[in-house]
Amino acid sequence: xxxxxxxxxxxxxxxxxxxxxxxxxxxxxxxxxxxxxxxxxxxxxxxxxxxxxxxxxxxxxxxxxxxxxxxxxxxxxxxxxxxxxxxxxxxxxxxxxxxxxxxxxxxxxxxxxxxxxxxxxxxxxxxxxxxxxxxxxxxxxxxxxxxxxxxxxxxxxxxxxxxxxxxxxxxxxxxxxxxxxxxxxxxxxxxxxxxxxxxxxxxxxxxxxxxxxxxxxxxxxxxxxxxxxxxxxxxx
Amino acid sequence: xxxxxxxxxxxxxxxxxxxxxxxxxxxxxxxxxxxxxxxxxxxxxxxxxxxxxxxxxxxxxxxxxxxxxxxxxxxxxxxxxxxxxxxxxxxxxxxxxxxxxxxxxxxxxxxxxxxxxxxxxxxxxxxxxxxxxxxxxxxxxxxxxxxxxxxxxxxxxxxxxxxxxxxxxxxxxxxxxxxxxxxxxxxxxxxxxxxxxxxxxxxxxxxxxxxxxxxxxxxxxxxxxxxxxxxxxxxxxxxxxxxxxxxxxxxxxxxxxxxxxxxxxxxxxxxxxxxxxxx
Amino acid sequence: xxxxxxxxxxxxxxxxxxxxxxxxxxxxxxxxxxxxxxxxxxxxxxxxxxxxxxxxxxxxxxxxxxxxxxxxxxxxxxxxxxxxxxxxxxxxxxxxxxxxxxxxxxxxxxxxxxxxxxxxxxxxxxxxxxxxxxxxxxxxxxxxxxxxxxxxxxxxxxxxxxxxxxxxxxxxxxxxxxxxxxxxxxxxxxxxxxxxxxxxxxxxxxxxxxxxxxxxxxxx
Numbered sequence: 001x002x003x004x005x006x007x008x009x010x011x012x013x014x015x016x017x018x019x020x021x022x023x024x025x026x027x028x029x030x031x032x033x034x035x036x037x038x039x040x041x042x043x044x045x046x047x048x049x050x051x052x053x054x055x056x057x058x059x060x061x062x063x064x065x066x067x068x069x070x071x072x073x074x075x076x077x078x079x080x081x082x083x084x085x086x087x088x089x090x091x092x093x094x095x096x097x098x099x100x101x102x103x104x105x106x107x108x109x110x111x112x113x114x115x116x117x118x119x120x121x122x123x124x125x126x127x128x129x130x131x132x133x134x135x136x137x138x139x140x141x142x143x144x145x146x147x148x149x150x151x152x153x154x155x156x157x158x159x160x161x162x163x164x165x166x167x168x169x170x171x172x173x174x175x176x177x178x179x180x181x182x183x184x185x186x187x188x189x190x191x192x193x194x195x196x197x198x199x200x201x202x203x204x205x206x207x208x209x210x211x212x213x214x215x216x217x218x219x220x221x222x223x224x225x226x227x228x229x230x231x232x233x234x235x236x
Numbered sequence: 237x238x239x240x241x242x243x244x245x246x247x248x249x250x251x252x253x254x255x256x257x258x259x260x261x262x263x264x265x266x267x268x269x270x271x272x273x274x275x276x277x278x279x280x281x282x283x284x285x286x287x288x289x290x291x292x293x294x295x296x297x298x299x300x301x302x303x304x305x306x307x308x309x310x311x312x313x314x315x316x317x318x319x320x321x322x323x324x325x326x327x328x329x330x331x332x333x334x335x336x337x338x339x340x341x342x343x344x345x346x347x348x349x350x351x352x353x354x355x356x357x358x359x360x361x362x363x364x365x366x367x368x369x370x371x372x373x374x375x376x377x378x379x380x381x382x383x384x385x386x387x388x389x390x391x392x393x394x395x396x397x398x399x400x401x402x403x404x405x406x407x408x409x410x411x412x413x414x415x416x417x418x419x420x421x422x423x424x425x426x427x428x429x430x431x432x433x434x435x436x437x438x439x440x441x442x443x444x445x446x447x448x449x450x451x452x453x454x455x456x457x458x459x460x461x462x463x464x465x466x467x468x469x470x471x472x473x474x475x476x477x478x479x480x481x482x483x484x485x486x487x488x489x490x491x492x493x494x495x496x497x498x499x500x501x502x503x504x505x506x507x508x509x510x511x512x513x514x515x
Numbered sequence: 516x517x518x519x520x521x522x523x524x525x526x527x528x529x530x531x532x533x534x535x536x537x538x539x540x541x542x543x544x545x546x547x548x549x550x551x552x553x554x555x556x557x558x559x560x561x562x563x564x565x566x567x568x569x570x571x572x573x574x575x576x577x578x579x580x581x582x583x584x585x586x587x588x589x590x591x592x593x594x595x596x597x598x599x600x601x602x603x604x605x606x607x608x609x610x611x612x613x614x615x616x617x618x619x620x621x622x623x624x625x626x627x628x629x630x631x632x633x634x635x636x637x638x639x640x641x642x643x644x645x646x647x648x649x650x651x652x653x654x655x656x657x658x659x660x661x662x663x664x665x666x667x668x669x670x671x672x673x674x675x676x677x678x679x680x681x682x683x684x685x686x687x688x689x690x691x692x693x694x695x696x697x698x699x700x701x702x703x704x705x706x707x708x709x710x711x712x713x714x715x716x717x718x719x720x721x722x723x724x725x726x727x728x729x730x731x732x733x734x735x
Binding site: 060061063064065066067068069070072073076077080154157158159160161162164165172175176179185186189190192193196197200201 | 518577582586588589592670676678680688692701702712717720
């Protein structure tokens with residue numbers, strides 16, 4: 001098997017357009033999906049059983065079915081009820097819904113990881129449930145959930161490839177088009193694979209930097225705790 | 237209604253508070269009334285329900301029976317006919333005036349020392365930042381932490397954290413402060429710094445209910461000591477009476493167990509350095 | 516248009532057959548990936564070869580950094596070019612195996628780390644070495660510690676099988692597409708398939724979380 005590098009020069013711009021579409025779709029899905037994930041996470045803690053039920057059901061259904069069938073369902077269901085959207089929009093909505101279920105579970109885990117006394121002390125000052133969440137619990141949740149949120153974001157990048165099946169012109173679609181025109185599948189698919197890989201590695205590196213920055217305070221404090229505990233133990 | 241005149245004497249009125257966790261009843265219809273300016277210390281063996289009782293006073297732990305009134309206003313009661321949302325709103329407003337200090341401090345690690353004190357003032361009391369900061373600095377000075385205002389709570393000692401928690405409460409201008417074993421989680425050398433702050437508060441006439449194991453502190457500060465065991469108030473009265481001449485066998489046993497049979501009321505700070513050596 | 520549930524019911528027998536294919540694909544892909552991952556884990560740990568360690572690390576990074584769909588296309592389209600004609604079904608299982616193995620290697624690494632060093636020493640002192648050491652002492656403990664995440668990984672493979680519809684493997688997703696391209700009722704038919712996927716995945720992931728809590732109790 002010989003490798004035909006001319007595909008890179010001939011079809012590079014086409015692939016880059018697809019790459020750009022992938023980035024736009026993922027960004028759109030994050031902008032929609034993260035706030036909705038927060039709503040779902042808070043919904044699971046609601047006092048009202050009906051809200052808890054809907055939030056839990058949404059999360060479980062989207063986590064326990066393949067993304068590709070969610071995409072097809074949405075692709076056919078929306079026109080079924082008279083809503084005709086371009087495929088890219090359907091793709092963003094599908095990816096956001098899928099992502100929100102996973103984001104919700106991460107956020108819920110983060111909220112549970114904040115010490116119970118924090119909520120209590122906030123409520124004791126007279127804060128409402130929502131104020132306690134907004135000012136005391138969620139700011140402490142952020143550094144805890146950042147690594148897992150990064151992982152979920154990376155998985156959205158990968159899942160977005162599936163949107164090629166409903167003809168969204170993203171990166172994988174571009175590769176399918178190129179291989180259809182050139183009959184050089186290896187070059188086409190390995191090139192997009194490398195692009196995905198590079199995008200994910202770049203995102204991962206950036207997010208690790210952000211994580212370090214955000215957790216610097218917490219880690220320095222936990223170090224301080226260890227240092228402080230030692231002399232106390234010997235004195236006691 | 238006669239209730240109006242009653243409230244002058246009974247600033248906080250807790251009536252027949254009952255509470256169970258699962259099959260275990262931890263409070264058997266406990267009642268307590270507190271006058272304005274009174275300092276009450278609740279003592280008793282661990283698991284006697286004293287912390288739970290304190291936490292029903294601001295309905296942080298809702299009781300299964302009985303009611304709590306503050307200056308005649310209903311804090312919480314069972315059954316409560318009001319809708320959940322109005323109840324919650326009024327309860328939050330009431331809690332803003334009732335401070336609570338926890339055993340584990342529960343300072344907020346993501347906010348600086350100053351912001352810990354400023355935050356509830358702005359969020360709950362709706363004060364402007366300037367006023368909130370002024371109040372916060374005064375409260376921090378009161379507990380001796382004004383030089384730590386830009387520190388992160390995690391860099392404070394346990395005693396400093398607890399004093400920060402007290403400042404957070406004071407800045408809200410509370411009419412009543414509830415304290416749940418405020419010194420039990422502290423290293424011994426840090427206890428007296430916190431107790432000194434509490435003593436000053438008592439002298440200023442703050443109404444306080446303090447769950448504590450520090451009997452020396454109780455005897456020197458409390459107007460009344462309440463001894464609880466197995467979810468009931470067994471004995472209550474003036475500290476020297478309660479601690480010197482216990483009437484019931486159970487209180488006697490409790491005091492003996494704490495190994496303070498040779499207890500003298502004026503030696504409360506013996507064994508503790510007077511300064512918070514952690515600061 | 517109205518949702519006509521009779522189309523869902525009419526499709527059920529064929530969808531059920533599709534589910535069986537889906538389960539078979541998932542079980543085969545997962546089983547092979549566990550075998551492959553075990554071999555890689557033992558080889559990597561026992562040989563201490565730098566080159567092998569780096570290759571495995573790059574392999575895992577590539578698999579985790581690229582979409583499964585692209586990996587499936589690579590396997591499906593590239594194998595015939597190099598002269599291997601194994602058909603979509605086998606190519607699909609191979610792609611699932613290669614993908615899942617990367618994740619299983621990571622799971623086994625965690626499980627292996629939980630085996631105390633003393634176990635190796637004790638086994639060696641009894642004269643066990645090489646193959647016997649791994650098969651009789653280390654691997655059983657590694658797998659015991661890895662059961663909950665492995666069950667989780669199985670749900671991932673189960674969901675991933677749906678992607679094989681894109682390379683014409685006739686599993687649940689593909690069956691439903693075949694049905695609605697004849698009767699033009701995609702919403703009704705897909706709903707049937709959707710429910711079937713949910714029941715399968717939910718059953719497995721529920722058992723995974725049950726296992727997890729059981730294991731936590733054991734450890735505590």
